[in-house]
Amino acid sequence: MEERILAAAGRLFAQEGFHRTGMRRIAAEAGVSIGALYHYFPSKEEVFLAALRAEYERWLAEARRLWAEGAPAREVLRQVVELHFASLARGGERGFLVGRAWHGEVPGLRKALLALRDRYAQAVARLLAQAMDRGEIRRAHPLLTAYALLGLVESVTARAVGGDRVAAEVRREGPREVAELAWRALQPEEVRS
Amino acid sequence: MEERILAAAGRLFAQEGFHRTGMRRIAAEAGVSIGALYHYFPSKEEVFLAALRAEYERWLAEARRLWAEGAPAREVLRQVVELHFASLARGGERGFLVGRAWHGEVPGLRKALLALRDRYAQAVARLLAQAMDRGEIRRAHPLLTAYALLGLVESVTARAVGGDRVAAEVRREGPREVAELAWRALQPEEVRS
Amino acid sequence: MEERILAAAGRLFAQEGFHRTGMRRIAAEAGVSIGALYHYFPSKEEVFLAALRAEYERWLAEARRLWAEGAPAREVLRQVVELHFASLARGGERGFLVGRAWHGEVPGLRKALLALRDRYAQAVARLLAQAMDRGEIRRAHPLLTAYALLGLVESVTARAVGGDRVAAEVRREGPREVAELAWRALQPEEVRS
Amino acid sequence: MEERILAAAGRLFAQEGFHRTGMRRIAAEAGVSIGALYHYFPSKEEVFLAALRAEYERWLAEARRLWAEGAPAREVLRQVVELHFASLARGGERGFLVGRAWHGEVPGLRKALLALRDRYAQAVARLLAQAMDRGEIRRAHPLLTAYALLGLVESVTARAVGGDRVAAEVRREGPREVAELAWRALQPEEVRS
């Protein structure tokens, strides 16, 4: 039941935003009563936080899996970027939940959200640090670089939503261009692709 | 009076977000009555849009000024990044306003906001295209690259807000690291700094 | 609880009119919270419509009961007129609600109100048509006649409200005079009372 | 200038009702500034009252003119009824201003409005009393009869507004049927038409 709630909440928060999404709507969409909703989560903010945590977990798992398979950094980068764009095609606007979160749209949650995003960025930073150690990418501030990468990818994917001509073009050219930009920002000094 | 309203609205929207900011609060903070507020702007959404437009205008003016002075692309990049970080020190959390906008937090404004951000991104894209023509940066999709740069910078500056240790570190290291990342993502093939 | 709301709303709308009656006042008068009010009715207009429907229903039931008892047309007329005047003594200024409705005081409700009044007038028209068939009243356009009768009665009862000398006189003489006027307007050619 | 204001106000009040008509709208429609509007009338209620007075005056003048021409009561009745219906075709919904007034839609004006309507009804009653004296119509309570006639006519003309089939039928059949009903309600005992 928690899962159904989180699935519905995640979808709604991502599509409509925190304030536009009502508890009644979440309950209805999840097929539970409001009472049940409040039985599982003490407040709307906790629902949001839980949905967000679930999304982070999914992404991180994906990135770690790729990394563990031993793919080179550039390949991991390319695949993660593609993952972001693909998530637009699949679950609609799923990828946005995270985007909403770190802009502090949610009132009393700034600290909790910052911490959550930090955890995610730090996980990315650890992957980057490993890649630096192996000499696959150039040395730089790992956490800063992680934040930069997240913003870079999210900004472009955000523009890829919609039915207009530009959005379609971004969907077509985005994955390659973004992966290229990210790779060039990171690649070691001496090598040229 | 319009200016005082936009100043107050810009600050509040940036700090609190669209939904957490009430018209009463804007009026009080600007030192005007609600009536006066509605005398100048027909709705809350228009206030938001106007505040956002003003901010974009400020940024764009700054970037154009730098560019017109004939500075090399890398230098413009460095200075614009610094501008973003500096705007955190000045106007408080000013930089957030733009970030909030393009996440579609505001109900009936998606189209207007997208258009506004597009206008800004296209202005950036034109600067990039000029730099490409001069051979100062490598050839790439100008609009996509513009969006990527905006996201990259905004994501990091967003983390630079706050009193915690990491934020302080980001404020210290951010300008240099971000400028470096952006430059590397853009620099021409043959040259290495 | 719905009944208490409708009772309070009917009274207030009748006394004060649609625009002068606030939802807060209705809630207070009915002894419920605003929330409860909106729990039962989606909008102020729906409250008004429901109160009006209830009033129509009461009147129609009364008229049908009299008719079903087999009373002659003139007697039904007399009793219905008396019913209108009596409703002033009981429910206060109840009779006004209907009067307010068909003057289109309520913004988006013209069509709904017209339909409601039409339903009532048509019910009256059906009774009139039956009486015509039996030769109890003269042949005429039933619906037009129904509207005429409603207006005739309502106009006089409206003047019967208040503490002034004329109102008192209208309350005293009204029932008889109105019934007489209505009857004469309707009675068959050949007969004279 | 007062006349232009009253013309605009009369039209708007009649079409939209008292509360839906704003002072700004009246000013705009009359082609004067709000300041000027308040220069000529101390409040919205006074504007309404003045517009209403003007309308009453117009009607009464018409009825008196007919009467003075020495037409028989039945003919006066017929022509006044037609006047009401015709006023729908001309000035739009002009005829309604009076209808709105006597339903006490206007807050602090009940007494003033009642008095105004009474003045009108009494003028009608005087005409009726004269006709009774001449034996043209049967003896009855003149004021009550006046109110009854007004209501009868107004109720039917109110239904004649609109584009639906019934409204068209009412416009076509109404004048004759209403005049017939009114005449029968009033005609002397011994005569049959």
Add this chain to the structure above:
DNA sequence: TATGAATGAGAGTTCATTCAT
């Protein structure tokens, strides 16, 4: 005289949350 910028009380409505059942 004439203007319209400015006022602010009050309107209808929403929605996270509670609690008796």
Add this chain to the structure above:
DNA sequence: GATGAATGAACTCTCATTCAT
């Protein structure tokens, strides 16, 4: 555990009226 009726603070927006110019 589960329900959903009930709550009420807070929201955006309207508009009759005032008053400095």
